[in-house]
Amino acid sequence: MLIRALQDEGVDHVFGYPGGAVLHIYDAVFRQNRIQHVLVRHEQAATHMADGYARSTGRPGVVLVTSGPGATNAITGIATAYMDSIPMVVISGQVQSHLIGTDSFQETDMVGVSRPVVKHSYLVRTASEIPETIKKAFHIATSGRPGPVVVDIPKDMTDPTNLFDYNYPEKVTMRSYSPATRGHTGQIKKAIRLLAKCERPMIYAGGGVVQGDASSQLIELTRLLGFPITNTLMGLGAFPGTDKQFLGMLGMHGTFEANNAMHHSDLVFAIGARFDDRITNTVSKFCPYAEIIHLDIDPASISKTVKADVPIVGPVDTVLDEMIKLLEPEVAARSEKQQQMLKEWWEQIEGWRKQDCLAVNRDESEDIIKPQEAVQAVYKATNGKAYVTSDVGQHQMFAAQYYPFDAPRKWINSGGLGTMGFGLPAAMGVQVAFPDEQVVCITGEGSIQMNIQELSTCSQYGLPIKIINVNNQSLGMVKQWQDMQYEGRHSHSYMDSLPDFVKLVESYGHVGFRIESRDELEPIMAEAMAIKNKLVFVDILVDPSEHVYPMLIAPNGSLRDMWLSKGVRT
Amino acid sequence: MRRIISVLIENEPGALSRVIGLFAQRNYNIETLTVAPTEDESLSRLTLSILAGNEQAEQITKQLNKLIEVVKLIDLTEGEHIERELMLIKLQAAGAQRAEVKRTSDIFRGQVVDVTQSTYTIQLTGTTEKLDAFLKALPESSVVEVVRSGVSGLARGEKVLTV
Ligand SMILES: Cc1ncc(C[n+]2csc(CCOP(=O)(O)OP(=O)(O)O)c2C)c(N)n1
Ligand SMILES: [Mg+2]
Numbered sequence: 001m002l003i004r005a006l007q008d009e010g011v012d013h014v015f016g017y018p019g020g021a022v023l024h025i026y027d028a029v030f031r032q033n034r035i036q037h038v039l040v041r042h043e044q045a046a047t048h049m050a051d052g053y054a055r056s057t058g059r060p061g062v063v064l065v066t067s068g069p070g071a072t073n074a075i076t077g078i079a080t081a082y083m084d085s086i087p088m089v090v091i092s093g094q095v096q097s098h099l100i101g102t103d104s105f106q107e108t109d110m111v112g113v114s115r116p117v118v119k120h121s122y123l124v125r126t127a128s129e130i131p132e133t134i135k136k137a138f139h140i141a142t143s144g145r146p147g148p149v150v151v152d153i154p155k156d157m158t159d160p161t162n163l164f165d166y167n168y169p170e171k172v173t174m175r176s177y178s179p180a181t182r183g184h185t186g187q188i189k190k191a192i193r194l195l196a197k198c199e200r201p202m203i204y205a206g207g208g209v210v211q212g213d214a215s216s217q218l219i220e221l222t223r224l225l226g227f228p229i230t231n232t233l234m235g236l237g238a239f240p241g242t243d244k245q246f247l248g249m250l251g252m253h254g255t256f257e258a259n260n261a262m263h264h265s266d267l268v269f270a271i272g273a274r275f276d277d278r279i280t281n282t283v284s285k286f287c288p289y290a291e292i293i294h295l296d297i298d299p300a301s302i303s304k305t306v307k308a309d310v311p312i313v314g315p316v317d318t319v320l321d322e323m324i325k326l327l328e329p330e331v332a333a334r335s336e337k338q339q340q341m342l343k344e345w346w347e348q349i350e351g352w353r354k355q356d357c358l359a360v361n362r363d364e365s366e367d368i369i370k371p372q373e374a375v376q377a378v379y380k381a382t383n384g385k386a387y388v389t390s391d392v393g394q395h396q397m398f399a400a401q402y403y404p405f406d407a408p409r410k411w412i413n414s415g416g417l418g419t420m421g422f423g424l425p426a427a428m429g430v431q432v433a434f435p436d437e438q439v440v441c442i443t444g445e446g447s448i449q450m451n452i453q454e455l456s457t458c459s460q461y462g463l464p465i466k467i468i469n470v471n472n473q474s475l476g477m478v479k480q481w482q483d484m485q486y487e488g489r490h491s492h493s494y495m496d497s498l499p500d501f502v503k504l505v506e507s508y509g510h511v512g513f514r515i516e517s518r519d520e521l522e523p524i525m526a527e528a529m530a531i532k533n534k535l536v537f538v539d540i541l542v543d544p545s546e547h548v549y550p551m552l553i554a555p556n557g558s559l560r561d562m563w564l565s566k567g568v569r570t
Numbered sequence: 571m572r573r574i575i576s577v578l579i580e581n582e583p584g585a586l587s588r589v590i591g592l593f594a595q596r597n598y599n600i601e602t603l604t605v606a607p608t609e610d611e612s613l614s615r616l617t618l619s620i621l622a623g624n625e626q627a628e629q630i631t632k633q634l635n636k637l638i639e640v641v642k643l644i645d646l647t648e649g650e651h652i653e654r655e656l657m658l659i660k661l662q663a664a665g666a667q668r669a670e671v672k673r674t675s676d677i678f679r680g681q682v683v684d685v686t687q688s689t690y691t692i693q694l695t696g697t698t699e700k701l702d703a704f705l706k707a708l709p710e711s712s713v714v715e716v717v718r719s720g721v722s723g724l725a726r727g728e729k730v731l732t733v
Pocket of ligand 1 (some may be wrong): 244391393444448476
């Protein structure tokens with residue numbers, strides 16, 4: 001019944017791992033062929049795979065795990081999806097209902113353990129409610145602000161000897177759940193008035209634009225207005241990264257021009273973003289001259305950390321469509337003076353841009369590879385068109401800075417939770433969804449080892465991912481903070497006893513390369529990317545002392561207070 | 571500021587734990603909490619009294635509204651409302667204290683609901699302030715045991731909280 005419900009929901013892939021409490025379900029999986037099950041090597045990876053699948057396709061990822069350790073292993077991935085608002089349905093087995101509460105074998109209170117990191121959860125109480133519960137789970141996971149939903153199913157509820165009339169509901173209505181379907185007209189008009197009269201505007205767009213499939217509206221709006229735009233780490237690709245109006249990412253490791261433009265702006269239009277602490281720096285010093293328009297599907301995101309002058313709750317695509325219509329005549333009627341103000345604003349921004357804050361600082365006489373150059377080489381070898389997943393650390397920030405994304409859903413990383421170990425399984429989820437696309441995982445030697453067992457899953461399913469290991473022989477991001485805040489005491493940020501990655505991946509049947517000098521970088525990268533049907537692991541030895549810049553100065557700094565390179569600040 | 575938030579919530583297992591979990595998770599404080607089914611048995615009504623400034627109260631109501639099982643809610647303290655709390659209090663009432671305790675209880679319109687040779691158990695309803703005042707008026711040494719229900723409330727006049 002469960003599997004049939006999943007089929008009727010249109011699920012084509014399930015990522016999972018079997019165990020006692022889900023044996024009935026696995027038997028049903030075995031006896032059908034509409035849903036493909038991908039067997040992982042660790043349940044955390046199953047959730048990240050489903051997550052990568054969801055981020056790249058926009059369709060919910062589905063996970064199947066057993067009770068107890070299977071369920072708890074899935075928690076990190078559920079929390080990762082929760083923080084980034086990713087639609088996911090996690091089906092966990094539970095011990096038989098009469099054993100619940102008795103500390104029986106492999107029993108954990110999954111609904112309780114997962115509660116703070118799910119959008120919602122269900123414990124199935126009678127077998128006949130499975131179809132409706134599954135329908136509700138998918139509805140909740142995918143609508144409004146998306147998020148993970150857990151469905152915990154006691155083993156006896158899936159006993160195939162208990163037969164029920166099966167009926168999969170076309171749709172569900174819930175009196176207690178009805179996300180906004182359009183924006184408030186009065187607020188939209190107020191926003192239009194502000195957008196029509198501002199002098200130093202900034203558009204600040206986040207992951208909500210990607211998840212809300214509103215990239216084309218964002219592009220149209222931004223072009224129409226002629227305003228500068230910045231994206232958050234989660235929003236990269238929502239607006240083309242190589243476009244002139246794009247100022248780069250903002251926040252902690254944002255560009256000099258994006259952070260300065262935010263700071264000096266008189267009107268910030270936040271779209272599907274949530275004023276995270278990695279964006280604002282000191283909240284009381286954030287955008288001191290700006291009025292703020294905040295459009296988001298989640299009312300609780302609005303005025304949570306930064307007070308919005310004009311709050312608009314609604315789906316980003318619909319609201320932006322409406323705003324574009326209203327703005328067209330306003331833009332056409334712009335006065336000379338306004339055009340002049342906007343021109344001067346752009347001139348100021350171009351001045352900041354001249355700082356060229358992402359220029360790679362290197363000594364040409366040295367052969368050592370800079371991690372930024374590794375990312376640039378990936379960009380070149382993939383023509384900037386690949387799906388790129390990343391792990392967490394310096395390599396993640398370098399990827400965000402040096403691989404401009406021109407389309408949404410191509411950049412896949414754990415922004416909210418910052419989960420090391422995310423990159424490889426997420427890339428696998430993308431590759432499962434798009435078998436013919438180029439999928440690259442930019443990782444570090446620390447992060448990759450957190451889910452390296454999945455190299456085995458990759459051989460089983462023939463997933464030809466390209467893994468780029470930006471190997472600085474250290475937990476670089478931790479080390480950077482220790483350099484800057486702990487006088488260089490590198491407490492446990494050193495990755496000693498690394499494996500020979502090339503031999504390691506070869507033992508799984510994959511291809512491995514090691515790059516140690518600059519002249520090898522581009523040719524080997526090109527060679528690696530040209531291998532279409534194999535997983536290729538490229539281990540690149542990079543400068544272990546490099547830091548990520550710009551970097552906001554904390555505590556007490558504003559958005560214009562940045563370190564620009566070692567020892568050089570604004 | 572003290573606020574009273576009244577919430578209609580699906581009468582389903584686990585719903586209450588989500589409300590309480592939310593408060594723990596987001597570092598909000600609950601002063602009191604009462605919950606019971608309503609005339610419509612598919613719904614429970616939950617009354618929370620909390621201490622929160624304007625911005626925090628706004629966040630709390632938004633976060634509560636986000637819970638899937640929460641059907642509707644109202645911040646009663648935003649308008650005119652009636653609030654009541656029930657207190658049962660067991661008092662040492664022997665010798666000279668006996669008359670004194672009874673007199674104080676009468677002044678506060680308490681009802682004696684149980685009597686022994688040495689104790690009175692008094693039931694008192696009213697606003698939280700009234701119950702606090704009663705407790706203050708009693709000699710501290712006479713109080714043996716106190717149980718309070720937490721606040722319940724309704725908006726005054728035509729305003730209602732229904733689905
Ligand atoms: C699961 C988990 N544990 C710890 C951290 C803290 N952390 C953030 S970055 C980082 C270092 C990552 O090292 P590596 O993957 O080698 O990347 P690098 O910074 O060197 O590029 C650590 C330990 C984390 N984000 N996730
Ligand atoms: Mg590293």
